[in-house]
Amino acid sequence: MIVQHFTYNDIQTFEQRYKAQFINSLSGFKSANLIGSHDVNANSNLGIFSSVVHIGSNPALVGFIMRPDNGERHTLNNIINTQQYTINQVSTEHYRMAHQCSARYASDESEFNHTGLTPQYVANINAPFVKESRLKYALTLQEILPISLNNTQLIIGEIIHVICQKHAIQPDGYIDIESLSTASLSGLDSYHTSNRISRLSYAKPNKALSALNVMGATVQQDEQITINDKLEAGDD
Amino acid sequence: MIVQHFTYNDIQTFEQRYKAQFINSLSGFKSANLIGSHDVNANSNLGIFSSVVHIGSNPALVGFIMRPDNGERHTLNNIINTQQYTINQVSTEHYRMAHQCSARYASDESEFNHTGLTPQYVANINAPFVKESRLKYALTLQEILPISLNNTQLIIGEIIHVICQKHAIQPDGYIDIESLSTASLSGLDSYHTSNRISRLSYAKPNKALSALNVMGATVQQDEQITINDKLEAGDD
Numbered sequence: 001m002i003v004q005h006f007t008y009n010d011i012q013t014f015e016q017r018y019k020a021q022f023i024n025s026l027s028g029f030k031s032a033n034l035i036g037s038h039d040v041n042a043n044s045n046l047g048i049f050s051s052v053v054h055i056g057s058n059p060a061l062v063g064f065i066m067r068p069d070n071g072e073r074h075t076l077n078n079i080i081n082t083q084q085y086t087i088n089q090v091s092t093e094h095y096r097m098a099h100q101c102s103a104r105y106a107s108d109e110s111e112f113n114h115t116g117l118t119p120q121y122v123a124n125i126n127a128p129f130v131k132e133s134r135l136k137y138a139l140t141l142q143e144i145l146p147i148s149l150n151n152t153q154l155i156i157g158e159i160i161h162v163i164c165q166k167h168a169i170q171p172d173g174y175i176d177i178e179s180l181s182t183a184s185l186s187g188l189d190s191y192h193t194s195n196r197i198s199r200l201s202y203a204k205p206n207k208a209l210s211a212l213n214v215m216g217a218t219v220q221q222d223e224q225i226t227i228n229d230k231l232e233a234g235d236d
Numbered sequence: 237m238i239v240q241h242f243t244y245n246d247i248q249t250f251e252q253r254y255k256a257q258f259i260n261s262l263s264g265f266k267s268a269n270l271i272g273s274h275d276v277n278a279n280s281n282l283g284i285f286s287s288v289v290h291i292g293s294n295p296a297l298v299g300f301i302m303r304p305d306n307g308e309r310h311t312l313n314n315i316i317n318t319q320q321y322t323i324n325q326v327s328t329e330h331y332r333m334a335h336q337c338s339a340r341y342a343s344d345e346s347e348f349n350h351t352g353l354t355p356q357y358v359a360n361i362n363a364p365f366v367k368e369s370r371l372k373y374a375l376t377l378q379e380i381l382p383i384s385l386n387n388t389q390l391i392i393g394e395i396i397h398v399i400c401q402k403h404a405i406q407p408d409g410y411i412d413i414e415s416l417s418t419a420s421l422s423g424l425d426s427y428h429t430s431n432r433i434s435r436l437s438y439a440k441p442n443k444a445l446s447a448l449n450v451m452g453a454t455v456q457q458d459e460q461i462t463i464n465d466k467l468e469a470g471d472d
Contacts, residue, residue, distance in 0.1 A: 001401055001403075002401070002402040002403070003399060003400070003401055003402065004399070004400055004401075004402040004405065005358075005397070005398070005399055006397065006398040006399075006400075007396075007397060008395075008396045008397065011296055011395065011398065014409065015409075016294065017408070017409070018408060018409035019293050019294060019296070019409065020293045020294075020409070021406075021408050021409030021410040021411075021452075022293075022405075022409040022410070022411060023290070023292075023293040023294075023296045023395065024290055024293060025371075025409075025410060025411035025413055026290070026296075026298060026323075026371070026373055026395065026398065026411070027267050027269075027288050027289060027290045027298055028267025028268060028269055028288060028325050028326075028413065028418055028420070029265050029266070029267050029268075029413070029418065029420035029430065030265070030267065030289075030290070031263050031264025031265050031266065032264060032265075033263075033264055050290070051289050051290060052263050052264060053263060053266075053287050053289045053301060054259070054260055054262070054263045054266070054286070054287060054301070055301060055383065055385070055386065055388060056259075056303070056385075056386040056388060057255050057256040057258075057259040057260060058252065058255060058256075058259075058386075059385065059386060060247055060255070060259045060262075061385055061386060062262060062263055063301075065289060065290070065291060065299075067292070087262075089264050090264075092433060095433060095436075096436065096445055099436045099439055099445060100439050100445060101439070102439045103439040103440050103441045103443075104440075104441065105441050109441075114441065114442075122241075135261075135262070137262055142385055143383070143384075143385055145381055145383065145390070147291065147379070147381065147390075147392065148379075149291070149292075149295065149297055149378055149379055149392060150291065150292040150294075150295060150297060152291060152292060154381070154383075154390060156383065156385060159244075159247065159259065159262065160243075160244045161241070161242065161243060161244065162241070162242040162247065162262065163239060163240070163241055163242075164239070164240055164242075165237055165238070165239055165240075166238040166239065166240040167237075167238070169240065169258075170257075172253070172254060172257050173250065173251075173253070173254035173255065173256070173257035173258035173261075174257040174258070174261060174422075174423045174424070174425075174426065175257075175258060175261035175262070175422075175423065176422075177261055177264065177265070177422050177423075178422065178426075178428065182264055182265065182422075183433070184264070184265035184420050184430060186410075186411075186412075186413050186414065186418075186430075187410045187411065187413075187435075188410070189410075189435045189436050189437070189438070189448065190410065190414075190432060190434075190435045190450075191432070191433045191434060191435075191436065192414065192430040192431060192432050192433060193430065193431045193433060194265065194420060194422075194428040194429065194430055194431075195428060195429045195430075195431065196426060196427070196428050197328060197331065197419070197427045197428060197429060198426075198427060199423075199425045199426045199427075200331075200332065200335045200425050200427065201425070202425070203335055203336050203337070203338045203339040204339050204340075205339045205340065205341050205345075205350065206350075207339075209332055209335060209336060212425065214426075216257075
């Protein structure tokens with residue numbers, strides 16, 4: 001298996017688009033989410049983001065990275081003006097419509113009209129949800145952290161309303177997003193489905209891990225694979 | 237299809253562990269990465285993180301969220317002391333060993349010794365890579381942004397050295413991390429493999445998207461699916 005090393009200087013010589021594809025692949029699989037918002041005239045806006053990240057559960061905080069140069073500044077302006085927005089998981093049935101939301105439409109043009117996605121409204125939430133999304137939530141803006149290194153910003157909101165297909169919610173609170181056909185992203189433009197390998201028990205020193213089923217219950221001992229077995233399996 | 241709504245008050249009543257599983261499922265699929273570091277005595281440390289996020293390509297910046305309460309403060313102390321660390325993608329062959337790194341080992345105990353993962357060293361990088369990882373990189377600390385909302389921190393580093401299996405690197409710079417068996421995470425403990433649906437062309441207003449193969453080339457027209465077809469397909 002040929003392994004390639006790239007030094008700092010190698011990376012600096014990459015052509016700009018090549019570098020963008022390469023560096024965007026390094027963080028691993030990314031979430032695919034549509035962020036819905038309204039401007040002051042209630043014009044709806046929808047942007048696709050691959051940088052939504054869990055910040056904490058208590059309080060329930062989710063963040064995303066806002067770039068200075070992408071087509072989604074409408075999203076930030078709307079969030080600042082209305083203090084509310086929605087995050088809608090992208091599923092495999094509508095990943096193309098979601099990707100089309102990255103096109104640079106004018107601020108008075110709604111991505112809903114141009115992509116075929118359907119706005120959905122909930123009382124007291126001043127932002128559109130995506131009807132086609134099977135797991136979505138509304139947030140209130142909590143903080144905007146500027147990242148001076150490259151003029152991006154970390155936008156953090158608190159979750160105030162969650163809409164989810166009931167069958168996916170497991171007894172321990174885990175939501176089986178695979179059963180919702182939630183898509184993942186790699187690089188800038190590659191969309192993927194998923195297959196669960198296993199859930200794993202809470203790790204403790206000097207205690208073997210147990211495989212858990214989707215409901216969070218320990219699976220039969222004879223189906224368990226020890227860490228050492230996995231080491232051999234992975235030893236290629 | 238039964239859909240469930242959760243209000244802000246509903247979420248506040250969740251039992252703590254239930255809430256952690258539930259809220260951790262909302263951001264979508266997460267990257268699974270091992271962060272390698274050294275303390276001042278060159279004791280190695282390895283922590284698993286699901287919050288690694290792309291910050292920008294030029295300069296090449298990657299961030300991750302450091303919690304105040306997880307077992308990985310060793311990682312932060314090491315990064316502050318040495319200014320360097322590695323990020324190593326977790327693949328399906330060693331996801332169990334990676335998950336075991338979340339156990340709370342003492343600071344003088346190396347997760348490498350306890351999990352069977354193998355440290356790998358590169359000249360001038362003062363942090364261990366994970367030999368078993370097929371795509372990994374070293375970073376120098378650039379900024380630590382405190383998130384006062386929940387006492388977490390966004391740790392941002394610049395990429396200074398990349399090690400990747402050559403076969404995965406495509407002509408346009410995209411790295412086929414699926415061919416590296418890179419795992420994704422959902423919730424707190426569920427590991428997944430992936431299957432590529434398609435890469436998609438750069439989106440422009442009033443222009444139909446084209447499906448791209450893994451190399452970034454447009455696939456045959458008769459294999460193309462229009463956005464409208466996808467709308468019907470997703471209309472369930």
